[in-house]
Amino acid sequence: MAKRAKPGASPAGPGSRSQKASAPASGRERAVTRPKPPASSVGPPAEATHLLELGMASLQRHDYARAGGIFQQLLREFPLEGALADRARVYLGLCERELAARPEMPQSMEERLTAATAALNDGKDDRAEQLVRFVLAENPEHDLALYLLAAVEARRGMAAAALQYLSQAVAVSPEAGAQARHDPDFALLRGTEQFEELTEPPPAPADSKPRRRRTRAER
Numbered sequence: 046m047a048k049r050a051k052p053g054a055s056p057a058g059p060g061s062r063s064q065k066a067s068a069p070a071s072g073r074e075r076a077v078t079r080p081k082p083p084a085s086s087v088g089p090p091a092e093a094t095h096l097l098e099l100g101m102a103s104l105q106r107h108d109y110a111r112a113g114g115i116f117q118q119l120l121r122e123f124p125l126e127g128a129l130a131d132r133a134r135v136y137l138g139l140c141e142r143e144l145a146a147r148p149e150m151p152q153s154m155e156e157r158l159t160a161a162t163a164a165l166n167d168g169k170d171d172r173a174e175q176l177v178r179f180v181l182a183e184n185p186e187h188d189l190a191l192y193l194l195a196a197v198e199a200r201r202g203m204a205a206a207a208l209q210y211l212s213q214a215v216a217v218s219p220e221a222g223a224q225a226r227h228d229p230d231f232a233l234l235r236g237t238e239q240f241e242e243l244t245e246p247p248p249a250p251a252d253s254k255p256r257r258r259r260t261r262a263e264r
Contacts (some may be wrong), residue, residue, distance in 0.1 A: 089126045089127075089129045090123065090126075092122075092123075093119060093122070093123040093126050096115055096116075096118060096119040096122075096133075097116075097119060097129060097133060099115050100115035101136070103115060104139070104140065107143075109139075109140040110140075112136065113137055113141060116134075116136050116137040116140065119133045120133050120134065154180050154183060154187075157176045157179055157180050158176070158177075158187075158189055158190065158193070160172075160176050161173045161176035161177045161180075161190075161193050162193065164176065165193060165196060165197065165230075170197050170201065173193060173197055174194065174197050177190045177193050177194045177197070178194070181194070186213070186217050187217075188214045188217040188218035188221055189214075189221075191210050191211075191213045191214035192210075192211065192214040192221045192224070192225070195207045195208075195209075195210035195214060195225075195231075196228065196230040196231065198210060199230055199231050199233050199234055200230055200233075202233060204234060204237070207231070207233070207234060208237075208239050208240065208243070211225055211231075211234075211240075212243060215243050222243045222244045222245070223244065223246065225240075225243065226244035226245075
């Protein structure tokens, strides 16, 4: 005959697995099993973000040398910053391409004038104008710079601007007119009244007398 279970006793018996499973977890166990926040929510260091912003600001000002230096610093100090480092590499490549495409700017005034003359001879009028304007920014009355700028404008077909700059050059140095008279860059201006006036030989001084050729007997 089967035994009955005592009143109030659990069918599974004391210490059964079902009782252990229903026991509430301790506070310590809840702290251990709490899920951690994803790593992506932390974000890159503030200094890395600041460097990227500085580099972007310089890039927008077309200061490629400074921007490239900042991106290099960012990659050197934070090479493992994932997407941020990838952006820095892309922008650094852009800076390097822009710097490679730009010819180096001569430093002294003489070097700029020499480079401007060479650029003009090579048909690079924009480059010649850029160099000449740097010179004129330092010395607005530099005769050769004014002369070269007049030649650039004449080659472009800008007669009024060419005559204006040539007039300024001749006012500083009358020899500029004599040079322009035989310069093929001023072919557009030949025959115009103002160009002929600017390039005609200067009159001899009133008090000067022409030199008399000595006769054979006087030699």
